[in-house]
Amino acid sequence: MNHRPLRRAIALSLLALLALAGTASADRLFADGDLVSPTTPQGIKPLGDVAAGAEVSADIGFVLTCVGVAHVDAGQSVVLTENGGTQPADGEILSVTTAVLDPVPSDWADDGAGCPDPVPSLPGGAVSTVTLRAPTVPGPHTFTVAWARSFQPAGNGDSLALGPSMTSINLTMNVVGNIAPRLVLPVSFSVQGNTANGWTADWSGISATDPEDAPDPVPTCTPSTGTTLHLGTTPVSCSVTDRGGLTTTGGFDVTVVDTTDPVLAGVPADSEVITSDPTGTTLTYATPTATDIVDPSPDVTCTPATDTHVGTGTTTVTCTATDASGNSVEDAFDVTVSYRAPHTASATWQDPIDVSGNTFSTNYGRTLPIKVRLFVDDAEVMTGSASITVTPCGGGTGLELSPTSGGGRWNASLDTSLLVGSCHTVTAWVQGLEAGSFRLELRGAEPTRANKTPATPSSTATPASTSDTKAGTATEATTEQPGTSKPDRSKDPKPDKAGKK
Numbered sequence: 001m002n003h004r005p006l007r008r009a010i011a012l013s014l015l016a017l018l019a020l021a022g023t024a025s026a027d028r029l030f031a032d033g034d035l036v037s038p039t040t041p042q043g044i045k046p047l048g049d050v051a052a053g054a055e056v057s058a059d060i061g062f063v064l065t066c067v068g069v070a071h072v073d074a075g076q077s078v079v080l081t082e083n084g085g086t087q088p089a090d091g092e093i094l095s096v097t098t099a100v101l102d103p104v105p106s107d108w109a110d111d112g113a114g115c116p117d118p119v120p121s122l123p124g125g126a127v128s129t130v131t132l133r134a135p136t137v138p139g140p141h142t143f144t145v146a147w148a149r150s151f152q153p154a155g156n157g158d159s160l161a162l163g164p165s166m167t168s169i170n171l172t173m174n175v176v177g178n179i180a181p182r183l184v185l186p187v188s189f190s191v192q193g194n195t196a197n198g199w200t201a202d203w204s205g206i207s208a209t210d211p212e213d214a215p216d217p218v219p220t221c222t223p224s225t226g227t228t229l230h231l232g233t234t235p236v237s238c239s240v241t242d243r244g245g246l247t248t249t250g251g252f253d254v255t256v257v258d259t260t261d262p263v264l265a266g267v268p269a270d271s272e273v274i275t276s277d278p279t280g281t282t283l284t285y286a287t288p289t290a291t292d293i294v295d296p297s298p299d300v301t302c303t304p305a306t307d308t309h310v311g312t313g314t315t316t317v318t319c320t321a322t323d324a325s326g327n328s329v330e331d332a333f334d335v336t337v338s339y340r341a342p343h344t345a346s347a348t349w350q351d352p353i354d355v356s357g358n359t360f361s362t363n364y365g366r367t368l369p370i371k372v373r374l375f376v377d378d379a380e381v382m383t384g385s386a387s388i389t390v391t392p393c394g395g396g397t398g399l400e401l402s403p404t405s406g407g408g409r410w411n412a413s414l415d416t417s418l419l420v421g422s423c424h425t426v427t428a429w430v431q432g433l434e435a436g437s438f439r440l441e442l443r444g445a446e447p448t449r450a451n452k453t454p455a456t457p458s459s460t461a462t463p464a465s466t467s468d469t470k471a472g473t474a475t476e477a478t479t480e481q482p483g484t485s486k487p488d489r490s491k492d493p494k495p496d497k498a499g500k501k
Ligand SMILES: [Ca+2]
Pocket: 070, 071, 072, 073, 111, 155, 156, 157, 158, 161
């Protein structure tokens, strides 16, 4: 830029100062008009240290001083508008706003008249905002900003009202080199786990500032945001680099903890079990499950465990879920075991079967009527399921007869000619229980004669191994369910136990 305006501005500023020194000399030396100058002392505005290339603004105020014999008219305002200036290499005057000074009061000097004593001056009451971009070269720099003057409204002799002086200012600054960005990091902290195996890293609170960069540079951290930090302490390293290439690093520790209990689910309700085993029963239950925010598979243990034999009475089963951090939760349920005696069945064989010594003998080939009374828990049974099986004493294929009830007993007919061999066991069954049996010996039978096709082949419904079963009683080995109908024990008569061994 040319240096002439600047030099002239300085010169005129000095003249203005002289003018302010005394009315007499001003009147004598200048027939010029009033003076508009910045309020800043000596026309210099120091801006201090400024980052290289940074934008910096300053508000400039003005004062109107009465000089000479040409004046701003009463009621007129002076309007100051941007009018160039000079800037150091690599710097720039970005903007200068317009300032409209307060109107001149009625007691200001009239055109053609000298200024009164003391010389009046008028603070402008308006400011012009100057925005500069600092050079990038470090060191002291000076900008000069000038304003053009005009009047609002137009008045008398406006071209002479302000004389030849310029309204300008020098702005000085000291450019410092690029300043490193500043990281905004948290101090080391502990946090509750919020996901499986740890805590999801969230660095949304981490930022950086930089005096030169707009917007501010964005820091990055390792591990990155979104990473799962496992239980324990993880060091986090962050860095940020500004557009000038300066990097700032920092770090902090994150300690992830889990102090939250797991949650048990599926704990069985209290229950009651009836058993025919006087020593109790075997506990059977589904082990509960557990979930936990951090531990994907917390341990679950229950005491006593399922498949444990427990006695009669109430057993409290306590289940505990424990996560990997040792947090645990407990729940319990009761199992009440009651003993109930097993069912027993008995049979009373009737004429013509004469069981003496548990053996009945008859001639081979005879069709033998079998009549039997059946009892369960001493109560006579006349309906439901009953059967009679006939099996060879030495084992092998036998017969099954389906008796029908009638005449106060169960009746079946056994054609002994269908039997192979001379010795058989005849067994009566009721409600799945073995009620009684006797040994049938067939006189005249051929122990080794060829097999005959049985009139009624044994079916799969035939209870197994009847030959080794004690006659007269049977027990249910399995646990009963509550509500099983029980025989009416009040019914008479008491059965004859002849069929029992
Ligand atoms: Ca005038």
